[in-house]
Amino acid sequence: GPARRTLQADAAQRTGRRLTTVAGAAARTAAAPAAGPRRTLHDARNGTDLPGVVVRREAEDPVADASVNRAYAGLGATFELLLDAYGRNSVDGRGLPLDATVHYDEKYGNAFWNGEQMVFGDGDGEIFLDFTVSVDVIAHELAHGLTQYTANLSYFGQPGALNESVSDVVGSLVRQRTLGQTADEADWLIGAGLLAPRVTGTALRSLKAPGTAYDDDVLGKDPQPATMADYVRTGRDNGGVHINSGIPNHAFYLLATRLGGRSWERAGQIWFDVLTGGDLLVDADFASFARLTVAAAAERYGEGEEHDAVLKAWSQVGVDT
Numbered sequence: 386g387p388a389r390r391t392l393q394a395d396a397a398q399r400t401g402r403r404l405t406t407v408a409g410a411a412a413r414t415a416a417a418p419a420a421g422p423r424r425t426l427h428d429a430r431n432g433t434d435l436p437g438v439v440v441r442r443e444a445e446d447p448v449a450d451a452s453v454n455r456a457y458a459g460l461g462a463t464f465e466l467l468l469d470a471y472g473r474n475s476v477d478g479r480g481l482p483l484d485a486t487v488h489y490d491e492k493y494g495n496a497f498w499n500g501e502q503m504v505f506g507d508g509d510g511e512i513f514l515d516f517t518v519s520v521d522v523i524a525h526e527l528a529h530g531l532t533q534y535t536a537n538l539s540y541f542g543q544p545g546a547l548n549e550s551v552s553d554v555v556g557s558l559v560r561q562r563t564l565g566q567t568a569d570e571a572d573w574l575i576g577a578g579l580l581a582p583r584v585t586g587t588a589l590r591s592l593k594a595p596g597t598a599y600d601d602d603v604l605g606k607d608p609q610p611a612t613m614a615d616y617v618r619t620g621r622d623n624g625g626v627h628i629n630s631g632i633p634n635h636a637f638y639l640l641a642t643r644l645g646g647r648s649w650e651r652a653g654q655i656w657f658d659v660l661t662g663g664d665l666l667v668d669a670d671f672a673s674f675a676r677l678t679v680a681a682a683a684e685r686y687g688e689g690e691e692h693d694a695v696l697k698a699w700s701q702v703g704v705d706t
């Protein structure tokens with residue numbers, strides 16, 4: 386299309402070659418497309434057909450629907466974390482276009498990654514509000530795509546809890562980076578602002594204090610453990626993927642706050658190295674993930690404070706390394 390022609394022409398101009406020469410052809414294949422997000426926002430109009438109608442494409446102006454604009458911005462913020470902090474071009478590393486649908490179903494109280502795109506419900510207004518209100522929830526869903534294209538952790542038991550935890554960590558990092566917060570300044574909540582006013586709670590989950598995000602008549606109490614001593618054995622929730630994720634979540638919080646500064650830099654880099662490094666197996670348990678973070682810290686930073694902080698973090702949550 387015309388956009389591609391323009392990029393080729395620009396690349397040829399930069400390298401001082403003409404498109405018609407052999408050298409120009411080489412320049413064309415060598416010139417990587419400008420790395421930027423390619424977002425498409427859709428509206429399901431409260432139905433369940435996906436992806437729904439296109440309501441905002443990349444580089445288009447904001448629309449009247451705030452859910453669309455929040456999702457668009459959240460996808461952008463997540464894309465930026467991956468590219469600017471970790472040098473990764475989109476969730477697949479190859480510029481995968483990012484698609485999301487808002488207003489899925491009626492009063493739908495969740496958001497999810499369906500293997501190809503993100504989907505956000507409006508909530509019922511009684512328990513949950515619109516799932517696009519928390520940038521960390523948007524990043525959480527997109528991070529399921531990142532995990533799918535990298536370690537592809539299975540979605541049951543401990544590997545499932547690691548899958549969930551990686552999404553919470555990425556969600557929290559995107560929020561902290563968006564707000565310009567250090568580890569000590571951050572609240573480490575996932576889904577703050579998502580609970581309806583009548584619900585007794587602050588968020589969906591807390592990496593700082595798993596198990597304390599809500600305690601409510603309708604929702605019940607936040608079931609997350611912070612350490613292995615409180616590990617929950619259950620068949621519900623795919624073997625507790627949203628429950629026991631509290632343990633690796635808290636380990637990451639302990640690492641990031643021990644190191645201080647921007648969480649996405651050293652702590653986030655170590656987690657990212659493990660997720661994308663090729664050694665993390667689809668059925669990895671907490672201990673094998675923990676050992677890989679120890680190795681990744683040593684590999685990237687040597688056996689100094691980062692390596693030491695990783696060991697301490699896992700020890701504090703009761704996971705053997």
Ligand code: ASN
Nearest residue numbers: 495496497498525526549
């Ligand atoms: N919002 C949830 C999640 O991303 C949906 C699910 O249970 N898969 O984990």
Ligand code: ZN
Nearest residue numbers: 525529549552
């Ligand atoms: Zn999830």
